[in-house]
Amino acid sequence: MIGSINPVRVLTMMMLATLCACAASTVEVRGSYPSPTIQRIPLTLGVYYSDALRNYTYTERSQTGDDEYYVESGQTHMELFNTVLPAMFENVVLLDDPAQADAMGVDAIFTPSIDEFQLGMPQKTRLEAYEVWVKYNMRLTGPDGSYIADWVMTAYGNATVGGLSTAESGINDAAVAALRDLASNFSISFTAVPDVRDWLARRT
Amino acid sequence: MNTIRTGCTLAHSRIWPALCVLLLAGLSACTSTTIDEFRQAETGISNDETVVILGRRQGAGYETAADFVQCVGDRMGRGRDGLSVVPEQQFVDALFPWFEPRTAPLRSDDLQQLMAQPMVSEKMSQFGIRYIVWLDGQTETTNRMGSISCTVGPGGGGCFGFGSWEDDSSFEARIWDVSSHTAVGTISADANGQSYMPAVFVPIPLLARVEANACNSLADQLKLFVQGG
Numbered sequence: 186m187i188g189s190i191n192p193v194r195v196l197t198m199m200m201l202a203t204l205c206a207c208a209a210s211t212v213e214v215r216g217s218y219p220s221p222t223i224q225r226i227p228l229t230l231g232v233y234y235s236d237a238l239r240n241y242t243y244t245e246r247s248q249t250g251d252d253e254y255y256v257e258s259g260q261t262h263m264e265l266f267n268t269v270l271p272a273m274f275e276n277v278v279l280l281d282d283p284a285q286a287d288a289m290g291v292d293a294i295f296t297p298s299i300d301e302f303q304l305g306m307p308q309k310t311r312l313e314a315y316e317v318w319v320k321y322n323m324r325l326t327g328p329d330g331s332y333i334a335d336w337v338m339t340a341y342g343n344a345t346v347g348g349l350s351t352a353e354s355g356i357n358d359a360a361v362a363a364l365r366d367l368a369s370n371f372s373i374s375f376t377a378v379p380d381v382r383d384w385l386a387r388r389t
Numbered sequence: 390m391n392t393i394r395t396g397c398t399l400a401h402s403r404i405w406p407a408l409c410v411l412l413l414a415g416l417s418a419c420t421s422t423t424i425d426e427f428r429q430a431e432t433g434i435s436n437d438e439t440v441v442i443l444g445r446r447q448g449a450g451y452e453t454a455a456d457f458v459q460c461v462g463d464r465m466g467r468g469r470d471g472l473s474v475v476p477e478q479q480f481v482d483a484l485f486p487w488f489e490p491r492t493a494p495l496r497s498d499d500l501q502q503l504m505a506q507p508m509v510s511e512k513m514s515q516f517g518i519r520y521i522v523w524l525d526g527q528t529e530t531t532n533r534m535g536s537i538s539c540t541v542g543p544g545g546g547g548c549f550g551f552g553s554w555e556d557d558s559s560f561e562a563r564i565w566d567v568s569s570h571t572a573v574g575t576i577s578a579d580a581n582g583q584s585y586m587p588a589v590f591v592p593i594p595l596l597a598r599v600e601a602n603a604c605n606s607l608a609d610q611l612k613l614f615v616q617g618g
Contacts (some may be wrong), residue, residue, distance in 0.1 A: 343452075345454075369485065
C-alpha cells in the first residue's frame with residue numbers, strides 16, 4: 186500500500202498546501218446600493234473616476250507584516266456613485282478624461298478619491314465585528330478645471346462576526362456598510378458644503 | 390407543548406410518558422420577563438394602515454440586532470388580529486438615505502421636519518405607514534461559570550463538566566404616530582434567565598429562551614398598544 190504512494194507527488198501537494206495557507210486572500214467588494222429619495226439638482230454633472238479610484242486596493246497585513254487580505258473596492262465605488270449621482274442631478278455624464286468636459290456641456294466635474302482605508306479585524310480589535318473606515322476627498326471643479334469645492338468625507342461600516350460566515354464575507358459586508366454610509370451622508374450633505382452651496386446659489 | 394404530547398404518546402410503556410415529560414420540562418431553563426408600558430396618546434389602526442419596526446443603530450457600543458427586529462415584526466403580523474408590518478430593509482431602502490444609522494430621525498420633532506419633504510411623505514403614503522416603532526436594546530451574556538472538557542481517543546470520545554451563564558435582554562420600543570408626527574408611547578421589555586450545560590459524555594444544553602421571550606412579549610404588547618387596547 187505504502188509502495189504505491191509517489192513521494193514526489195506527496196511532497197508537491199504538501200508544498201502547494203503550505204503555499205495556499207500562506208497566500209493572501211483577495212476580497213472583491215460587491216454590494217448593491219439603493220437610489221436616494223431626494224430632490225434632483227437641475228444641472229449636468231460630469232464624473233471622472235481616476236485610475237487610482239478605479240483600481241483601488243487596500244492591503245491588510247498580518248501582525249508579522251505579511252500580506253493577509255487584498256480588499257479591491259474600486260469597482261463597487263464606481264457602482265455606488267453611478268447609482269447615487271443620477272438621483273442627485275438632472276443629468277450625469279461619465280468622463281474618460283476631464284478635458285472632455287467642455288465638449289460634453291457639463292456644469293461641473295466631480296472627482297472622488299480615496300485618501301485612506303482602514304480595516305478592523307476581530308482578532309486584532311478583540312471586538313465581535315469587522316470594521317471599515319474610509320476617508321475620501323471629494324473635488325468639484327468647473328468644466329475648465331477651475332476650483333468650485335474640495336472637501337473631506339469619512340465613512341464607517343461594520344459587520345458582526347457570524348457563526349458560519351468567513352472573514353472574506355465579513356470584510357465585504359463591513360465595506361458595503363461603509364459605502365452605504367458614504368452614500369447617505371454624501372447625498373444629504375452635498376448641498377450643505379459651503380463652497381458647493383455658494384456655487385449652486387449662483388447657478389440655480 | 391404539542392410536540393411534547395406527540396412525542397410521549399408514541400411510547401408504549403406507561404413509565405416512558407412520565408420520564409419524557411420530566412426530561413423535556415428539565416430541558417427548558419426558566420426565564421422571567423417584565424413588560425412596562427407608558428402611553429402618551431390614544432392609538433388605533435385601520436386595515437389599510439401599516440406599521441414599520443426599525444432598529445436603532447446609532448450607539449457606538451451596540452446595535453439592535455436585525456433578527457430581533459424581524460422577530461418582533463413577524464410576531465406582530467401573525468394571527469387573526471395580525472397587523473400589516475413593512476419589512477425593515479424594504480422600508481429603509483425605499484426611503485434611503487433618511488433612515489440610515491447616521492441620518493435617521495432621533496426625536497419625533499425630527500420626523501415632522503422629514504415629513505415636510507414631499508418625496509418622503511409620498512413614499513410613506515405609498516407604504517401606508519401609520520406607526521414607526523423604534524427598537525433599541527440588546528441581549529448580554531454574563532456570569533459565565535464552570536468548564537467542560539472533551540477528549541477523543543482511539544476507543545471513542547466524550548465530554549465531562551458543567552457550565553452555566555445568564556442572559557439578560559433589555560429592549561425599549563418607542564412608538565411614533567406618523568399621522569400626527571408625535572411620540573405616542575414607550576414599551577420596555579426586560580427578560581433574563583439562566584442557561585445550563587451539563588456534560589456527561591454528551592453536552593446537554595438547557596437553554597433559557599431569553600431573547601425569544603422578550604421578542605414575543607414585546608410584540609404582543611406592541612400589537613395591543615397600536616390597536617388601542
